[in-house]
Amino acid sequence: MRKLTTALLAGLVLTAGASAALAADKTEISVARFFGACEADYGSVTDVTKANGECGIITALINKFNAESTTTVVKPEIVEWPGYDQLTARIRSGEPPVISVMHEAVISDYSSRGLLEPLDEDFAKAGVDVNDMTDAARQGVTKDGKIYAMPFDTHTWLWHINMNLFKEAGLVDEAGKPILPKNTDELFAQAEQFKEKTGKPYFISTLANETAFYTRTFDTLLYQQNVDFFADPNKVDFSSPEAKGALQLLADIYSKDLTTKNQDYAASVSSFAAGDGGVFICGTWLIDTYDQESKKDGPLANGYAVTAFPQIYPGSPRVWADGHSWVLLKQDLSDAQRASAVEFMKFLWDNNFEWARTGHLPVRKSIIDSAEFKGLPHRDDIASLAVNGTALPSAVKRQFSIQEIEGEEVGSAMRGDKSVEEALTDAETRINELLANAK
Template sequence: MRKLTTALLAGLVVTAGASAALAADKTEISAARFFGACEADYGTVTDVTKANGECGIITALINKFNADSKTTVVKPEIVEWPGYDQLTARIRSGEPPTISVMHEAVISDYSSRGLLEPLDEDFAKAGVDVNDMTDAARQGVTKDGKIYAMPFDTHTWLWHINMNLFKQAGLVDSAGKPILPKSTDELMKQAQQFKDKTGKPYFISTLANETAFYTRTFDTLLYQQNADFFADPNKVNFSSPEAKNAAQLLADIFAKDYTTKNQDYAASVSSFAAGDGGVFICGTWLIDTYDQEAKKEGAALSKGYAATAFPQIYPGSPRVWADGHSWVLLKQDLSEAQRASAIEFMKFLWDNNYEWSRTGHLPVRKSIIDSDAFKNLPHRGDIASLAVNGTALPSAVKRQFSIQEIEGEEVGSAMRGDKPVDQALTDAETRVNELLANAK
C-alpha cells in the first residue's frame, strides 16, 4: 500500500511537472472580452458544439484553442460590457491586453490614434481570405484602407416573440406566423389588443440602467423613415420631423403602458423568458438562449418562441440598426512569438465562425452565410433580411459609443416623460454636436 501511494504521488509530480513544462513552452497572450463569465458551466468544456449562448460558446472556443494549440495559451480577461473605459485606462497606463473584443463602431477612434495594429499582412500570411468577409464585416473593420480587426459577427436589433401569448392575443395567422404591425397605427392597435386579451404589456423593454434600447430602437425608427441624421459626420440632426415621430412613438408606447417599465437588462431578459410580455426588442445574441428555453417543457416559451426582423412600420425602408463584434491587436511591444500567437488565435476564431453564429449573430464569412448548416439553424430564415438591412453609423462619425450614450439618455427622457419630446431632441442634438466639436 505504501509503495502504491509513493508511486501514485511520484506519478502526479511527474505529470504536473510535464504539464507545467509544456505550458511554459507555449506563448501566453491575453484576450480581453465581454460576453459574461460562465466558468462554472463551461470552464472545462472543449467540445464547442455542446456550448450554448454567447458566454458558453466563447468560453468553449478558448478552451478548445488552448487544448489544441501547440504554441499558444490564451488567457481570457473578462470585462464588464462594453469595457472601453477599462481598455482606455489600460492603454493609457501602458498595459493593454494583447488582443481585445471591440465593436466595429469604436475601431476608428482607436485606429486613428495609432493604438491598433493593421492586420492585412498578418491575415495574408495566416491564410485568412479577406474576400470571404461579408461586405458589412469588411467595411466595419476597414479604416483608411487598412484592416484593423478580425470581424467576429454582425449583430442587429430584432423582435423576440412569445408565440404562446401571441396566440392568446389572436395575433397568429393561419400559417402559424405572428401577425406583425405594418404601420404605427397598427402597432398601437395590436398592442392594445394584446393587453386586453392577455393582461400583459405587448413589449418587454430594457429601460433602466442602460441606453442601448433607446438608441438602437430610435435609430432603427429613423432609418425606416429614411432620415439621414448624420449627413454631415461632424454634426447630427435630430430636429427633423422623422426624429420627432420616432421619439413620440416611444413616448406613446410608454404612456399607454404597452411596455414593461423599470427593468434593467438582466431583468428584461429573464422577464421575457418568464412570459411577462409578447415582444422583446433586443439583439441577435439571444436567439440561441431563447431557442433552448423553448425546448423546455412547462416553460413560458415552451414550443412558442419566434424571432423576426424588426417589422417595417414606416413606409421608408426596412433598414435596422447594426454593429459588429471584432478582435483587435493592441499596439505595444510584442515579441514575434506573441504576435504570431495572436494571429493564430484570430485565425482559429475565423475558422470557427460558424460556431459563433449559433449564438444568433450573423456570421462574417460569405461561405458560412451561404452554407446549409447556417441556413438550417433555427429562425435564420426569418432574420435573413437583416444581413442586407443592417445599417451602421457612417464610419467617419467619431466617438460613436459616447454619441449613443447621449442619444439614449435623451430619447429615454422623452420616452419616460421626464422631458418634452422637442426638448429632449434639442438637448440630444446640442450635446452630440458639442461632443463632436471637441472630439479630435
C-alpha cells in the same frame, strides 16, 4: 519494487520536464475579454460543441486552441463588461494585452489615435478571406480603408414574439406566422387589439436604468425612413420631420400604455419569459434562451417566434447593429507574438459558426448561407439582418458616448419628461458638443 518505483519516478520527472519544455517553446499571448468566467463548468472543455452561451463557448474555444496549437498559448485575461476604462488605463501604463475584444462601435476611438494595428496584410498572409466577411462585419471593422479587427459577430435589434399571446389576440395568420404591422396605423391598431384581447401590453420594453432600447429602436426607426442623421460624421442632425415622427411614435406607445414601464433589463427579460406581453424588442443574443424556454412548460411553451424588425416606415430595411471583434493593440511585439496573435484570430475566424450558436449572427457569408447555420433554431428567420444590420459610420467618434446621450434624450421624451422637440434639440446639442471636443 524499488527499481520499479525509481523507474516510475524517473518517468514522471521526464514527462514533467518534457511538458514544461514544450510549454516553454510556445509563445504566450494575453487576450483580454469580457463575457464572464465559467471555469467551473467549462474550465477543461475542449469540445466546443459541448459548450453553450457566450462564456461557455469562448472558454471552450480558447481551451481548444491551447490544446491544438503547437506554437502558441493564449492567456485569457477576463475583465468586467465593457472594460474600456481598464483597457485605456492599461494602454496608458504601457502594459496593454496583446489582443482585446472590442465592440465595433468603439474601434474608431482607438484606431484614430494610432492604438491599434491594421491587419489587412496579416489576414492576407494567414489566409483569411476578407471578401467572405458580411457587409455589416466588414463595415464594422474597417476604418479609413483599413481593417483593424477580426470581426466575431454581428448583433442586432429584433422582435421576440410570444405566439401564444398572439394567437389569443387573433394576430396569427393561417400559415401560423405572426401578423405584424406594416405602418404606424397598423401598429397602434394591432397593439390596441392585443391589449383588449389579452389584457396585457403589446410591448415589453427595457425602459429603466439603461439607454440601449431607446437608442437602438430610435436609430432603427430613422433607418427605416432613410434618414442619414450622420451625413457629416462630426455633427448629428435630428432636425428632420422623420426624427420627430419616430420619437413621437415612441412617446405615443408609452402614453397609450402599450408597453410595460419601469422595467430594467433583467426585469424585462424575465417579464417576456413570464408571458407579460406580446413583443420584446431586444437583441439576437436572447434567441437561444427563449428557444429553450419554449421547449418547457410555461407561457412560451411551443409559442416563441423571432422576426426582424417589421417595416413600419416605407424605406430601408436597415436596423441598428454592432458587433464584437478582436483587435491587436499597438505595442512592441516580437514577430513570434504577432504571428501567434494572428494565428489565434484565424482560429476564431475558422470557428465562427460555434460562436454563432450564442444567437449572435456570424460574420462570414459562407456560414450565413450554410445549411448548418440555417439548421439552428430561428436563424433562417433573421439571416437578412446580416445584410441589413447597420452601424454608425466608422468616421463617427465616441459612438458609445453618443448612444448614451441619444438614449437619455429619447427616453426622456418617450416617458413624457420632455417634449419631443426639446429632447431632439438637446440630443443634438449635447452630441455635437461632445464631437466638437473629440480628438
